[in-house]
Amino acid sequence: MNLLLLLTIFPILSALPLMLPIKAFDCRKTVWSYALLSTLVTFVFSLVAAFKFDFANSGQMQFVDSVRWVESFGLTFGFGIDSISLWLVLLTTFLMPIIILGSLTAVNMRIREFYFWLIVLETFMIGTFVATDIIFFYVCFELTLVPLYILIGVFGSDNRLRAAKIFFLYTFTGSMLTFAGVMYVAYINVVNTGIWSFDIQTLYVAAATMSGTEQAWVLGALLAGFAVKVPLFPVHTWLPLAHTEAPTAGSVILAGVLLKLGTYGLLRFALPMCPEAVVEYAWLIGVFAVLGVLVTALICWVQTDVKKLIAYSSVSHLGFCVLGLFALDADDTGAVGSVMYMINHGLSTGALFLCVGMIYERFHTRDMAKMSGLGRVIPVWATFTVFFVLASVGLPGLNGFVGEVLTLIGAFLSPTQVLGYEYAAFAGIGMILAAIYLLYMVGKVIFGPVLVPEVHTDDGGHELKDLNTREIATLLPLAAGCLILGMLPNGMLVSLKAPVSQLTAPARFVANTNPLDTDTASIEPGLRLVLDAPGSAPGLTPDISSGIDLAINQSTPTETADRAAER
Amino acid sequence: MEQYLEYALYIASVLGALSLALMLPKEKRGLRFVGPLIGAASVGGLWLFLSSDSFWDGRGTGMASWTFLYYYIFSGIAVASAVRVITHTRPVYAALWFVMVVLASAGLFLILSAQFMAFAVVIIYGGAILVTYMFVIMLASQSDPSEQNNQAYERVAKEPVMASAAGFLLLAVLLSVSFDYDALEAARAPVDPASTDAALIESTLQDRPLKIETLYVTNEAGEPVPAESVAPPANLDPTRLANAERIGLDLFQSHPLGLELAGVILLVSLVGAVVIAKTKVPDEQHAVSG
């Protein structure tokens, strides 16, 4: 059995017994242990996949396989991973046991359902990352909404129904348009080749025949779904609400993995499929990303609810991520940094949500005005929180810095008709603001004179206890991850370089061959055009003279059709 | 004349709708008698129009002979009874008129040499289902039999004009479709009933050759034998299969899944009926009144 297939379906299979009438699962500890075991096994599978992964060819899809679905329509459950997917899958499987470890006492009712939906969610998240068939991707992308909808709507706090509804409708509406965009590309493929196919590589080839206007529309459609998911600045309002109402586990998954689906989608689909439109509209996306960074950072500063503050900070941080994605600088510093940022943000913000959750479990409030000087009373918690705050602020040596500096360098070096140094400079102000609002939070909650709200413990006591071993075990791996990725990020960066440059190659090509900007027009001799790669073998190496002919912006549909026919 | 066919159909539909709207039960019964007249007029007019020579010029014939008379009789009864079903103010009579509809359509089935269906319809509809209906009507009707027609919902139809218009709009469309020339051309039937039957049977066997090995898996002694060794029985003369036999063949050979599903549906409805019958409901009418 293919390892990826196993990895994908194992969680959902292992979740099924939770819904069977098994007496043992009525006990909180049993069901918790079972869920923990299940996610740990998944994590081990993913580690095995990582060990078997051939990092020398990290740009190639590996473990490729597909399961038939609707053959007449070209639908398959096609899967495979390159290193981008691999790291994101690892992030997912790494976070899941931690989340479950942290939720032992967080949920008090419908415990079985809670873990069931968590584990089911894992399957869909992994499915999204491993899919090489765009419909498979889309199905998983949408199905992640269902478990989270239930997690928020059933296990959330007071205003949970409204939050769940807005979360679901908002993201779902956006993704519908994304689906339309995807279908349009598939339709183009049918027009060109006469065969229905939803294989991503095939669609890349099909998308290359689109005109600039078509690309702009497809880009718009893709953005509609992915930008909401990210969330990019003007369409972010669902996120703070969802975060504040979601249970801790939901928040961690939401911030840790689900937001990454948006940026992953942009990288995997928008950049390679609509290169011209990306180059043309990158400035607009960049402006929104920078606005998002700054505006939401300022909003963070005036929050009184710790969790809302961190939720808004996610919006601010993801602005960097998007900025890096659309930088298109010659070395892909921005895009590689952006992928790095996804992982880093998943670790540090996820950890911050866990920390907030631990506080909420103790005090049943998250109001900053009601607590102060907690560093004195629960020092271990305070130490961890400060650590993750620093990681989130982007302190060099911790993980946040690597992604931040790479995305900013990317934006700084980006060709002038894409982004430019102004974007980096303004986004850089976000780094200052991040320090301001996070340290403001630390100053209010952890430092200052001691003020402890009323304490609620499980056994009805009122004694404030510092983190227990389980909670420390929850946070410790995350802290280790932050430190390791901060000090030794290079292996990851090197492995990301190849797949990321394949994905950004078309857009970089357009950006660097624009006659308006001859200064920066430099084509690497080894520039690989994914577009001309027929399916499996990714990348011809066109020399520069003939490379122009193959350039996407000059190829007409008939040419591509001819090429398709030759094949 | 052909070009006027559609208009004729539409006019007839409009007239039919008008007549039905008049006939449907309502508080003021003054013009009710006009309804049947208009209806008869429209049907008659249409018939006259269609039976004029020039219209049907040279376009093949269906079943010659006098069967067409039976057709007119039976369909006339069916339509008239159907009108009565929907216009009668008392459920019991409506149900009885429906029996007439069933009987008349059974007659039509006989014309169409579907003897089995004719009997099946009479037995199932006229027998089983209608009896159930009568039973429920008795069960649910007012306890005092003298209290006739005093229920407003029996006496007054809801939106008769709109309903008739809509219904006859649909009818007009259906009719104009079914009088499509091309369709008629294709539907021309052979004249000789016997040859019709033979052709029918032959096509049955050609399209779906009998799967001997599945039909006859045992020999005379009742022991299973290999399928290849069995010759088709000499007495299996396709032309001599009766209507019921052919339906049986078709049903079991071509629609086994449908058959199974039908069985499941019947089972489910059985269970459902039991559940419904056992459901205890509050008597809101009585709870409110007393």
Add this chain to the structure above:
Amino acid sequence: MPETVMDSLTLSHFLMTGAVLFCLGLIGFITRRNLIIMFLCTEMMFQGVAVSLVAFSRFHLNDTGQTFVIFVLTIAAAEAALALGLVVLLFRRKRTLDALVWSQLSG
């Protein structure tokens, strides 16, 4: 006898009868307020369809039409069982057969 169209039966004749039965049943379903009669009218629509199906079977030289009628009968029987059960249930509840009484689904 002159061979006019109305003398020799064609498929259209039977389709016409079927359509008339169907539409009358439909009108009945819409206009009548007695639940039982409404269901009776649906049975009449079935009847119209059955006529059409048998006619098709005959004129297309194909038995499947008649087979379908068997299925229709099956559904009609099931429907009668369930629908009448429900009618009785509803009647027990409100002591009336008026369909207009039941309008909880009003938007």
Add this chain to the structure above:
Amino acid sequence: MPIELIKLIPWIPLLGAALCGICCMKPAWRKAAGPISVLSIFIPFLITCGVYSAASGLQGDDKIQTIYQWMGVGNFTVNMGYYVDSLTMVMLFVITGIGSLIATYAMGYMKGERGYARFFMGVSLFIFAMTTLVMADNLVLIYLGWEGVGLCSYLLIGYYYDKPEAVAAAKKAFIVNRIGDLGFALGIFLTYKAYGSVSLHTVVDKAIEFLNDPNYTATTADLWIPFLLMLGAFGKSAQIPLYVWLPDAMAGPTPVSALVHAATMVTAGVYMIARLIPVFQLSPYALPTVAAVGGVTALFAGTIALCQYDLKKVFAYSTVSQLGYMFLGVGALSTFGGIFHLFTHAFFKALLFLTAGSVMHALAGQLDLRAMSGLRHKMPVTCWLMFAGCLALAGFPFTAGFFSKDTILAETLIVGMEGNGLFTLLALIGLLTAFLTAFYTFRLWFRVFMGPEHFEMGDDHGHGGDDSHDDHGHAHEPHEMPWWPMNAPLAVLAFGAIFGGLIFSGWMSGSIETSTANPIAIHAVDTHAQTDPGYSIIQVASDTSGHGSEADAAHGDEHHTLMGMDVHTAMMLISGFIALLGIGCAAYFHWLNRPLTDEIAKKFGVVVEVLYNKYYVDEFYDAVIVKPLRMLGHGFFLFDQFVINGLVITVGYLPRLVGWSVQPTQSGKMQGYGLGMVLGVAVAALLVFKWAF
């Protein structure tokens, strides 16, 4: 000792920090944190001494000691590697040497504090970051150290984190530093864009190449890079306009003020500019700006220091002022002067802070000058140790501060005499500041130790309530500090403060010459020279740069003279005189005739008030930057809540509106639905059969 050992230098303190962190966990282990930390700083000092000879012999690529690659995307590679040249060694000596002394002192000073282990963890971590900063072989690694020291500064200022002012000060320090860091980061990006690398040696070599290329014209990037980097330096080294955090940072424990906010961290800006001096030379406006900001800051902070009553605040402003001197020095292309002053300043300012700490310790946290007087009998050792420091700070002839300050002033004046009025002005400002420095330094000393004996105890009882610490009863009466571990390190520092200038001057200038901090003389006259007034400064300045390097071929032929003497000699006389004048004034006003001082102060009440309130700069920043930003935050939040979210909700209501408008069709009556269905089927049939096909 093999040179490879130098790679260990940053990691030993990091290990020490980790061990201290472990010590935090159990109260019994906490006592071990101090020695561990001291060892973790002292061992690198020993290594520095050991590898010194090997390190000074390094040539070319051997200077780069790489451990591993930290980041690498395409062309952008950042190594975890060190660049070892004489400047690095000088800085390492300062950091590890003075760091060990201060840490030793802190073992005594912090004894019994509840966050003892936490404190030493911060100190060790700081040394890790600081050594990384000065050893880094590339800009990004410098940035790591840069932010790392900022973090440690944050943690250590916020050491007393239940005091709101300490928390606010810590936050302010970090955020103001971050503003500078943004400039630094953008400078790094621009450097990478312009030079294609972030490695120091590549960047510096290329810059030198450009400087030596007569046909090279400065690009826009060349003009901008120094200004962006400068912003970082101003933030870290507390220069106008980003100096505001440093005085507040005194809320931290005194050893921290000495180590982080006087001796080492705040000099990082000077180090960085000195290290990248060729890059700064490429822009004709950069170094004059640095010099001007340094000079103005020196005077500005000096005036504020005049009227402060808080012991540590005086020294804090003095630090800002002295840092201004250093910037003046590097701005006048005298990197030797700048680094030399950095070196001597580290000794005497650390000494001053620590002695101030002793006073504070003795008076139970009392820091107000008005609440103490004539303590020389109570604490004689401290008194004379601080006296040594004060002499050096005031620039008393032949103390360490005297030499270094003199070098800076003389070099500035030389540039000024080359025809640049700005630098003449700055030299005069420097002299004025020298007078102020001498005055306020001794104002403090005379106030504290001379005059009638009088003191009020502070309200800080035993620094966090460790009973064992109270046994010598300082809550009742001031007392002298024990020799070990407190006064002994101070004695070493005092020795350095007095004799450091004499001893190390030659060594220092040699070290600077052989490092990248040595300014490059420009041989060819660029086209800018005719048009840019600023450019000629640089050229001239570079021609005359390098004290003690007369033999340098790049040096100008002509020597300037002042009062018939060599400028340096003349400046020594002038500044020595000024220092004595300042001390004399201070003695008169603050020792011998205090009532007169009070009268004068009353007369100039407004001035004193303004100075006491630090020119209201904090209030100004608060009103102009902080409050509007926060208002903006509130505004954006409302905008987000109501406008953006409102739009979304409105859009969400559209379907509901449609539903509401067609709601009447859903009457709940079966017949209605049936009718609709029939009409629908009829229309559909019409469409399908009659019209469409």
